[in-house]
Amino acid sequence: MHDTTLIILIGTICGIACRLNLLRTDYRQYPTYPHGRIVHLALGVIASGLGAVLVATLLDKNYTAVTFLTLAAQQFRDVRNMERQMLTNVDSMELVPRGVTYIEGIAMAFEGRNYLVIANAFFSALATHFFTWIGGLIVGLIGLFIAHRFMSGRTLGSVVEIKKAKVHFQGPNLFVDDILIYNSGLKDSQEKLVKNGVGLILVPKNANATVTIGNLGQRQAILHDVSTILGVYHDSGEPSLVPLSKRDLNSGRLALFLLPLDRDPDKAIEIVRRVPLLENAYRRPLKGSVKPDRQL
CATH class of the missing domain: 3.30.1360 (Gyrase A; domain 2)
Structure with missing residues (x-):
């Protein structure tokens, strides 16, 4: 397999695994199942591919590809706004509402998790280039553990x-x-x-x-x-x-x-x-x- 293809493949797989690990539907029934989870999984695939492809383009000295990160950041900010608006609309139908602060925290978490996915895919792909696919998977597992620690804060x-x-x-x-x-x-x-x-x-x-x-x-x-x-x-x-x-x-x-x-x-x-x-x-x-x- 071509080195560039392997780099992108390992990085994307590790990024998707990270998003799957962070994607939980609990007592709050959010994200909703199955359609809400499909939406966030699709965004996770996009974020994974972006992080993995970024390594390949940098190795080819195509530094203009870094500008795509700004587009990705804007896209994920739009995701945050979408989640905020949707949860606010649903909250008006609750017998005991979540409240604005809770909704903002949920929307912020979903935006931040996409950045964790990009980071995991990027470093996994980078490790694949320097230490073969085994090193990439090891770094991906480490990133998975770190992302899991960031999934939930204090109680x-x-x-x-x-x-x-x-x-x-x-x-x-x-x-x-x-x-x-x-x-x-x-x-x-x-x-x-x-x-x-x-x-x-x-x-x-x-x-x-x-x-x-x-x-x-x-x-x-x-x-x-x-x-x-x-x-x-x-x-x-x-x-x-x-x-x-x-x-x-x-x-x-x-x-x-x-x-x-x-x-x-x-x-x-x-x-x-x-x-x-x-x-x-x-x-x-x-x-x-x-x-x-x-x-x-």
């Missing part, structure tokens, strides 16, 4: 402690432990809320976590994930039956009032612990030149 459990809490009323006011959630004066609604509600308290481990869980986008992501996995005791036209989150302004703790169909607090705690820490919501005040003296 909420790394920055907060999660505790069960009592859902109760004091007069017309609904409380989760000592944190006020909202006012519900109807007796029928109060009975439903106490019967079906689950309360959790999130205690931040440091000032970074305090600011992060105060972000409305991060809080909406928590409510959405729990409602997606455990179901939600809610329907359209039921404004009193809505899962909510409220902060204790004095301590920075976050109270979650959930209405899951599966009323298992232990499951809810585990789900909240695994909620992704959104890149656009995570804040680091402790990295500032002027650091806060306490949790807030």
Whole structure:
């Protein structure tokens, strides 16, 4: 087989393998199966071919081919915009929406994964040129492992402690432990809320976590994930039956009032612990030149 053909073949195969490894449909049902996965797999094939062909063109001293990378970057930015628009449209039909911050994080992830595929294909093809096809496959496997590490970031459990809490009323006011959630004066609604509600308290481990869980986008992501996995005791036209989150302004703790169909607090705690820490919501005040003296 011609050297150039082998370089392109190994690089493309490694890139496609990387995209397949990063392409997962989980409880969020995204990307959708099968058509959403076909779209992203096709884009992965294009990205793989681009990374592999780039090595071949550079070896032939055709440096103008590098300009195709700018076109690819524009194409993948369009993919990000497409994902953002589609998810925003779908979100309006959700009983418990994802929220803008969660959607932006998903769109950013899909754009970034295409760049990981290009990088894997490029370095695999380059290794094939210098160390034969065996070296290319080894570099491809290493790249696969690195890409897998970048597939998912930190989770909420790394920055907060999660505790069960009592859902109760004091007069017309609904409380989760000592944190006020909202006012519900109807007796029928109060009975439903106490019967079906689950309360959790999130205690931040440091000032970074305090600011992060105060972000409305991060809080909406928590409510959405729990409602997606455990179901939600809610329907359209039921404004009193809505899962909510409220902060204790004095301590920075976050109270979650959930209405899951599966009323298992232990499951809810585990789900909240695994909620992704959104890149656009995570804040680091402790990295500032002027650091806060306490949790807030």
